[in-house]
Amino acid sequence: MNETANHFELMGLPVAYAIDAARLEEGYRALQSRVHPDRYANASPAERRVAMQWATRANEAYSTLRDPLNRARYLLALRGFDTGEETNTAMPADFLMQQMQWREAASDARASRDGAALEALRKDLSGERSGLFRELEGALGAKLDGAAGCALVRKLRFLEKLDFEVDDALEQLHETAR
Numbered sequence: 333m334n335e336t337a338n339h340f341e342l343m344g345l346p347v348a349y350a351i352d353a354a355r356l357e358e359g360y361r362a363l364q365s366r367v368h369p370d371r372y373a374n375a376s377p378a379e380r381r382v383a384m385q386w387a388t389r390a391n392e393a394y395s396t397l398r399d400p401l402n403r404a405r406y407l408l409a410l411r412g413f414d415t416g417e418e419t420n421t422a423m424p425a426d427f428l429m430q431q432m433q434w435r436e437a438a439s440d441a442r443a444s445r446d447g448a449a450l451e452a453l454r455k456d457l458s459g460e461r462s463g464l465f466r467e468l469e470g471a472l473g474a475k476l477d478g479a480a481g482c483a484l485v486r487k488l489r490f491l492e493k494l495d496f497e498v499d500d501a502l503e504q505l506h507e508t509a510r
Contacts, residue, residue: 333367333386338410339393349407349472351397360394401488404468404481413478415485427487430460434494442501450505454498461491 333342340347343359365371367386372379396402405415423431434453441449464484471480 339396339406342390342393343397345397347407347410349400349404349469351403353398356394356397360390363390363393400465400468401485401492404472404485404488407472408478408481408485411476411478413482415482417486417489420482420486423483423487423490431490438494438498438501445505447502447505450498450502454495454502457491457495457498461488461495464488464491 367383369383372383396406437453468484471477
């Protein structure tokens, strides 16, 4: 196996944002069948350690490529782009306004213990994410627009975090209702 192969190459896929999920599954199963540590149960400790490292790498590649946001981050990094998620908080003004509205809606719903409002917000966030993922697919398509891809990843990260907060608030409501 090629130690320098990227995640796409390990799974036998072209390096692209749009992937064939069935081919990803096939590639993962084929790779795991070759490197699974159970196959090396009677091998030397060094061979077992190498098998474990390859199995871990296969799991990481599969998990990264399976998740569209992580796949975008990985593809952008392969192409030399830093999404700047930890350091770049710049967002377009309209998205910043929308962020504030979503945050206020989440805060108000949490404070008033309004499960229906939280569910409605979650639905809004899901719709927004779907649209951003379509835009991301375009930005990371044949004509790579890395800057647009990075900006979309940062927006999607915000939505992912807010979605976790909404899920957490809903879970707390359900727990206290029991």
